[in-house]
Amino acid sequence: MKPIRYERRKYTTGNTPIERLDRLSEALGGPTISIKRDDLLGLTAGGNKTRKLEYLVADAIKQGANTLITCGAVQSNHCRLTLSAAVREGLACQLVLSEPETGYNPLASGNHLLFHLLGTEKIKVIPSDGDMLAAMEELAQALKQDGRKAYLIPVGGSNEVGSLGYMACAEEIEQQAWETGTPYDYVVTATGSGGTQAGLIAGFMARQSSTKVIGINVSRDRASQEAKVLELVRGTAEVVGLEGEILPSAVQCEDQYVGPGYAVPTDEMIEAVQLLARTEGILLDPVYTGKAMAGLIGMIREGRFAKEDHVLFLHTGGSPALYTAPHLFLPAKN
Structure with missing residues (x-):
């Protein structure tokens, strides 16, 4: 692979932390879950x-x-x-x-x-x-x-240049996994415009990592989203000179958690936002990370992961949107 020699501005000091979610993992009784805190990235209120x-x-x-x-x-x-x-x-x-x-x-x-x-x-x-x-x-x-x-x-x-940011993130995750001795079997992320998921896939491929990336759709059906992400993975790989054929099987998107449509609340999203807040004190948002966490919870309950798996949830930010929908999370009036 050609070296990536694009000029880059730097808006974050150091790597974003990875935290073990022991209380959430215990509550769900599934794999070991950790979270990559990209909600703590630089610029106003952070996010992917x-x-x-x-x-x-x-x-x-x-x-x-x-x-x-x-x-x-x-x-x-x-x-x-x-x-x-x-x-x-x-x-x-x-x-x-x-x-x-x-x-x-x-x-x-x-x-x-x-x-x-x-x-x-x-x-x-x-x-x-x-x-x-x-x-x-x-x-x-x-x-x-x-x-x-x-x-x-x-x-x-989300284009080939933007996707380089998550190629770099994949390398960051691999380095943190090596430092802690905790390789991640899966990374779960919200997928919408596609650049985050595409960059991660290309980045793990460049590192010859076995980590699988699962996108939880926030819009579109599975076939449309997988085609969109695959096209962007291939385009990004071509730009950086990543060799080898990229097969459709490299892209996995789940559309069962979109609900009625983009930014339309679901009961599963509300449960997910409340569960992470009450077990780990971490805020998600109702549009992206809430639905992505609902997808992770749903897949755990379906038995999609082994008990010994290590799953990394990518927190892509977005908490300002919480304050536009207080009615979803406040107790109902008697």
């Missing part, structure tokens, strides 16, 4: 997109951009972190947001509040079925006419 942005923003700066443009949902963690990276680098940032079915509330809390606190230059809201890429290109054209240069970042930061 920070790793992708270290490579994406470096590429933007190399190309001479002075404005980052990206897109996502109204409560997008990726938009929050892209904006935070722009602030750190002295760049402007514009956001394209997809209007939720309930309508756009300009006074929404959570990540949306942070967009304004961090000083986004512009927010463009489009219909939920609108073309985000076209909307971003329209903003970029307007900037070009003003003599500025934009750098467009896809939803979730």
Whole structure:
């Protein structure tokens, strides 16, 4: 494999910790569960997109951009972190947001509040079925006419450059496993735009690791998600010169825990968020990590893991979204 020689910004000091979840493991009676705390990554409120942005923003700066443009949902963690990276680098940032079915509330809390606190230059809201890429290109054209240069970042930061962040994370996990003498049989992660799962798969392949990556879908059906991730794994492998054929069997996604749709709460998600909070004092979010943990819990209860397995849950962050849905977790009134 060719060495990865991409320029990289550094937004986190040191590695994120891996913690044993002994009380959760005991409560579920299954394998030994640990958690990789990527919710503690740098930039505002942390989360997995920070790793992708270290490579994406470096590429933007190399190309001479002075404005980052990206897109996502109204409560997008990726938009929050892209904006935070722009602030750190002295760049402007514009956001394209997809209007939720309930309508756009300009006074929404959570990540949306942070967009304004961090000083986004512009927010463009489009219909939920609108073309985000076209909307971003329209903003970029307007900037070009003003003599500025934009750098467009896809939803979730999930392209070949962004995926390098989780190739690096796979190497970090392997190093931590070696230091503690605890190899991980499985890494379980939420999978949406696909860059996190694709980067991990490519990274473990580059290290010739036997660790398997299981994605828990937060949108889409299994076939669609696996095809999306596989395409990105292959693209990332080509960029870095990773040799060997990448078979479809390298990608495993589980779609039983999506529920009615993206960001739509499920009973299993609520149980998972409450269980981790009450056994380990760790906060998940209702959109990504809550459903991913629900998937891990469900697979344990189905007997999908052996008792002696070591499973690493990747905490991809997102806790600001908790505060947009207090009704899901507060006791019902009598």
